[in-house]
Amino acid sequence: MDAQHSGHGDEGKDLDYQPGFGNEHSTEAVPGALPVGRNAPQRAPFGLYAEQLSGTAFTEPRSHNRRSWLYRIRPSAAHPPFHRVPNGALRSAPFQDVDPDPNRLRWGPLPLPEEPTDFVQGLITVGGNGDVLRREGIGIHWYAANTSMQNRVFSSADGEFLIVPQQGALLLRTELGLLRAEPGHVALLPRGVRFRVELPDATARGYVCENYGRPFQLPDLGPIGANGLANARDFLAPVAAYEDRDESIEVVNKFGGNLWAAEYDHSPLDVVAWHGTHVPYLYDLHRFNVLGSISYDHPDPSIFTVLTSPSDTPGLAGADFVVFAPRWLVGEDTFRPPYFHRNVMSEFMGLVEGAYDAKAEGFVPGGASLHNMMSAHGPDRTTFDRASSAELRPQKIDDGLAFMFETRWPVVPTAHALTAGHRQERYDAVWEGLERNFRP
Ligand SMILES: O=C(O)Cc1cc(O)ccc1O
Numbered sequence: 001m002d003a004q005h006s007g008h009g010d011e012g013k014d015l016d017y018q019p020g021f022g023n024e025h026s027t028e029a030v031p032g033a034l035p036v037g038r039n040a041p042q043r044a045p046f047g048l049y050a051e052q053l054s055g056t057a058f059t060e061p062r063s064h065n066r067r068s069w070l071y072r073i074r075p076s077a078a079h080p081p082f083h084r085v086p087n088g089a090l091r092s093a094p095f096q097d098v099d100p101d102p103n104r105l106r107w108g109p110l111p112l113p114e115e116p117t118d119f120v121q122g123l124i125t126v127g128g129n130g131d132v133l134r135r136e137g138i139g140i141h142w143y144a145a146n147t148s149m150q151n152r153v154f155s156s157a158d159g160e161f162l163i164v165p166q167q168g169a170l171l172l173r174t175e176l177g178l179l180r181a182e183p184g185h186v187a188l189l190p191r192g193v194r195f196r197v198e199l200p201d202a203t204a205r206g207y208v209c210e211n212y213g214r215p216f217q218l219p220d221l222g223p224i225g226a227n228g229l230a231n232a233r234d235f236l237a238p239v240a241a242y243e244d245r246d247e248s249i250e251v252v253n254k255f256g257g258n259l260w261a262a263e264y265d266h267s268p269l270d271v272v273a274w275h276g277t278h279v280p281y282l283y284d285l286h287r288f289n290v291l292g293s294i295s296y297d298h299p300d301p302s303i304f305t306v307l308t309s310p311s312d313t314p315g316l317a318g319a320d321f322v323v324f325a326p327r328w329l330v331g332e333d334t335f336r337p338p339y340f341h342r343n344v345m346s347e348f349m350g351l352v353e354g355a356y357d358a359k360a361e362g363f364v365p366g367g368a369s370l371h372n373m374m375s376a377h378g379p380d381r382t383t384f385d386r387a388s389s390a391e392l393r394p395q396k397i398d399d400g401l402a403f404m405f406e407t408r409w410p411v412v413p414t415a416h417a418l419t420a421g422h423r424q425e426r427y428d429a430v431w432e433g434l435e436r437n438f439r440p
């Protein structure tokens with residue numbers, strides 16, 4: 001695979017980035033390729049084509065508006081028809097395979113493929129909610145891959161891809177440049193942006209939240225103040241990098257819940273310069289500024305929100321991305337792990353590494369759990385017993401990185417997820433044997 005024209009190594013270990021979530025970024029791989037003072041000069045520099053990519057309606061408020069101007073070797077419009085190709089195990093909302101399921105579900109790690117499988121072929125949908133054609137809701141996917149995408153590029157018109165690598169790095173060659181996402185990072189690929197996933201390591205596994213709704217943004221901080229949680233400057237956008245390749249490339253487009261493909265005679269990753277706000281980001285979850293209680297009680301996990309996709313109802317997210325990162329617990333006279341609860345929001349959780357403080361065993365790296373709307377859950381029996389009698393010294397939780405996709409509507413699983421061999425059939429047992437301790 002040719003390196004893109006950007007002057008860095010092929011595995012992307014020392015890539016250049018531009019910092020700042022929501023910035024009006026601008027970048028050119030060839031000096032002078034970005035028009036100055038206007039978006040669409042009569043002739044763009046060097047014979048490039050100017051093209052706007054809009055991720056929000058033209059008229060959305062300036063604070064939410066997302067669009068980028070791309071200066072490319074060929075306009076995206078120059079392509080042959082798309083035709084349907086098999087969806088593999090990729091599914092989209094509305095999810096109607098099976099009845100919505102109130103049971104608590106948990107899975108061990110997704111097995112790695114034995115046959116050659118690239119990122120797109122390796123996508124397996126767990127479930128989701130909403131309606132892809134109304135741009136509401138989410139699809140939750142796992143991926144497991146062992147080969148780079150070859151002469152193949154992907155994009156989703158249905159939603160943005162929030163990718164959470166769990167094993168193996170991903171080199172993401174996007175229209176707007178390169179990102180290298182390692183386990184512990186997340187990558188956010190906006191709706192419609194084309195990308196190719198290459199694997200610097202032998203295998204890659206992780207999770208995807210495909211957000212059909214309003215683009216993820218940083219949460220407001222309210223009384224927290226002007227700083228904290230995920231800081232805007234820690235989000236990294238790529239610098240322009242382009243491929244100048246006149247050869248057959250399959251462009252796969254997820255549209256309306258199905259995969260469509262067209263054979264291009266050139267690489268569509270041919271953007272030489274761009275500016276704008278509809279851009280991919282890389283974020284290192286270890287940079288998250290974890291806040292918590294320094295007096296008593298376990299705060300709700302909304303204080304761990306990295307990114308939120310708002311709905312039309314203030315305070316109600318279509319989807320939140322929440323991280324449980326290393327932190328100190330100091331609460332006095334407090335049951336410190338996550339409490340028992342039932343929640344109107346639905347909670348899908350995954351584990352990048354280590355352990356999670358609500359579960360003594362069974363919730364393992366690469367695995368997942370789904371606690372749907374109003375399903376009772378919380379610490380398992382071992383955790384409850386341990387934390388109820390633990391000595392409450394300051395304690396560092398530093399052996400894990402867990403995350404949650406929390407969403408406003410129940411997550412309806414796919415038949416594939418329910419019948420998967422790595423589903424743990426006896427998950428309910430972790431709450432068995434919680435003693436009756438009532439002694440009035
Ligand atoms: O269920 C979970 O483990 C996620 C979670 C964590 C927490 O600290 C409080 C509530 C909650 O849903």
Ligand SMILES: [Fe+2]
Binds near residue numbers: 343371377378
């Ligand atoms: Fe929960």
